[in-house]
Amino acid sequence: MGGMPEKIMTWQMVSPASFNKETKETTPGKLEKKEIPVPKLQPDEVLVEVAGCGVCHTDLGYFYDGVPTVSKPPLTLGHEISGTVVAGDQAWMGKEVIIPAVMPCRKCELCKTGRSNRCLAQKMPGNSLGIYGGFSSHIPVPSIDLCEVKNRGKMVLSHLSVVADAATTPYQAAKRASLQPGDNVVVVGITGGVGQYMGQTAKALGARTVVGIARNQEKLERALKFGADYVISSKDKDAGAISKEFRALCKEKGLPGTGWKIFEVSGSKAGQEIGLTLLSFTGKLIVVGFSMVKTEYAIGRLMAFDAEIIGTWGCPPEYYPIVLDMVLNGKINVENFVETRPMSQIAETFAEAHKTPPMKRIVLTPDF
Numbered sequence: 588m589g590g591m592p593e594k595i596m597t598w599q600m601v602s603p604a605s606f607n608k609e610t611k612e613t614t615p616g617k618l619e620k621k622e623i624p625v626p627k628l629q630p631d632e633v634l635v636e637v638a639g640c641g642v643c644h645t646d647l648g649y650f651y652d653g654v655p656t657v658s659k660p661p662l663t664l665g666h667e668i669s670g671t672v673v674a675g676d677q678a679w680m681g682k683e684v685i686i687p688a689v690m691p692c693r694k695c696e697l698c699k700t701g702r703s704n705r706c707l708a709q710k711m712p713g714n715s716l717g718i719y720g721g722f723s724s725h726i727p728v729p730s731i732d733l734c735e736v737k738n739r740g741k742m743v744l745s746h747l748s749v750v751a752d753a754a755t756t757p758y759q760a761a762k763r764a765s766l767q768p769g770d771n772v773v774v775v776g777i778t779g780g781v782g783q784y785m786g787q788t789a790k791a792l793g794a795r796t797v798v799g800i801a802r803n804q805e806k807l808e809r810a811l812k813f814g815a816d817y818v819i820s821s822k823d824k825d826a827g828a829i830s831k832e833f834r835a836l837c838k839e840k841g842l843p844g845t846g847w848k849i850f851e852v853s854g855s856k857a858g859q860e861i862g863l864t865l866l867s868f869t870g871k872l873i874v875v876g877f878s879m880v881k882t883e884y885a886i887g888r889l890m891a892f893d894a895e896i897i898g899t900w901g902c903p904p905e906y907y908p909i910v911l912d913m914v915l916n917g918k919i920n921v922e923n924f925v926e927t928r929p930m931s932q933i934a935e936t937f938a939e940a941h942k943t944p945p946m947k948r949i950v951l952t953p954d955f
Contacts, residue, residue: 589636591674594622596955597723598933599661604651616650618934620955621661623718626727633675633730635684639745639927639950640721641667643752644780644854645877646713647941654879657715664713665721667950669736669748676730683736683744685911686712686721688752689901690732704759704903721748722933724953734907739915745952746925747914749784752901753948754919755910757785757850759902760875761792764848768793771842773833775862776853776876777815778806780948783924785852785875786814788910791918796842800829800861801853806946813920821857826864833865845869856880871895923947929954 597620604616628634646664648654656662666688672679691698691706698706712728713720719727736747766772772789776782777799783806789797791814799815801807807818817840819832837844846869851862854876863884866872870892889896902910913919928936930951940949 589673591634592625592725595625595723595725596953597621597623597663597720598930599663599718600650601661603649603653603660606653618650618937620931625725628675628727631676631730632727633672633679633733634725634727635668635670635686636673636725637668637670637721637723637953638683639669639748639952640665640723640930641748641751641753641780642936642940642949642951643667645752647937648877649714650937651941652879654877656713657711658717662713662718663720663723665723665951666711666713667748667751667753668712668721668726669744669746669751670726671744672730672733673725675727679730679733682733683739685734685736685747685750685907686726686728687732687734687902687904687907688712688755690716690729690904693731704901709901722930722951724955732904734904734911736911742915742922743927745927745950746921747911748950749921749925749948750907750911750914753781754784754788754914754921755902755907756781756875756899757788757852758906758910760785760850760873760899761788762906763897763899764850764871764873766792766794766848769795771796771798771847773798773800773847773849773862773865774815775800775849775851775858775865776855777801777810777818778803779852779876779944781875782850782852783810783813784919785850786810787919788814788913789850790814791913796840798833798836800833803944809923813923821861826857826860829861830864847871848873850875852876854878856882866892866894866896868892869894871897874898925950927952931955
């Protein structure tokens with residue numbers, strides 16, 4: 588653990604990629620290594636020395652796909668962060684922590700009525716926390732939202748950065764779905780950065796059956812070892828074909844045709860179409876993955892099916908210790924789904940992850 592630094596070293600998104608509709612030209616995004624001042628910390632703030640920051644699909648959306656950030660560039664991306672407190676609130680000094688991806692104001696009506704995860708005044712590193720994000724040497728954050736890491740044993744602190752989003756978002760999704768022991772679950776996009784934890788979380792919370800759907804066969808086979816009971820490949824298939832295969836699986840295995848809880852985690856049009864097609868009597872579709880695409884659906888079917896479509900966003904900080912405990916106790920496997928790279932490889936890593944989703948969640952570690 589270092590002390591208070593003179594400067595914060597960071598990889599800033601100077602500008603995202605842009606597309607000119609008239610000329611049809613794309614201007615590449617730009618990442619630059621910068622030095623920024625260490626801000627004056629308020630009594631309820633800390634400075635965290637970053638151990639690792641995960642590369643999330645959301646970061647790629649900001650950089651490549653035109654998804655706007657609340658704080659305008661230049662700013663530093665990155666919201667899956669673990670590290671050690673090196674300055675600020677004395678009660679937290681020297682403690683290893685996970686920084687929640689979304690930090691609520693705790694004062695508004697949504698916060699007061701149990702919906703703090705969707706607080707409209709929330710702060711998210713790499714989006715709405717000013718210029719500050721996780722692809723840095725240090726980051727200033729409120730101390731009230733921190734999740735302390737205790738007794739992590741041989742678990743690498745940088746690997747636990749994925750708890751900040753990839754492993755906690757599924758827990759909140761499960762809560763939104765009112766997931767109960769004995770429920771039957773479908774995870775569309777089970778091989779993705781969040782999907783791989785959605786399957787594990789559902790199983791850890793007592794799901795009777797977890798069916799995973801995705802395109803990558805190698806990752807599907809891995810999912811069978813970590814949460815999924817059955818898998819269906821969606822490669823080169825439309826939603827109708829997958830629905831037929833799913834119904835055949837239910838018949839073969841003696842599974843019910845009603846009441847399924849379907850988690851759409853891919854954030855793709857194809858994934859949404861699969862989820863909507865599978866939604867049937869008394870079922871629930873929980874939209875976990877973000878996408879800017881438009882998908883058609885005859886909403887009258889919800890009335891006929893007595894079914895629900897539910898959105899879910901982030902995870903409130905109070906759930907983080909629960910998820911961290913599940914990780915440290917082996918109920919959710921992180922180590923088999925994470926790889927680390929030096930932060931100086933951020934540009935190459937972004938390009939690689941944008942082109943082809945990696946086998947494992949990539950966590951960047953500072954090497955300034």
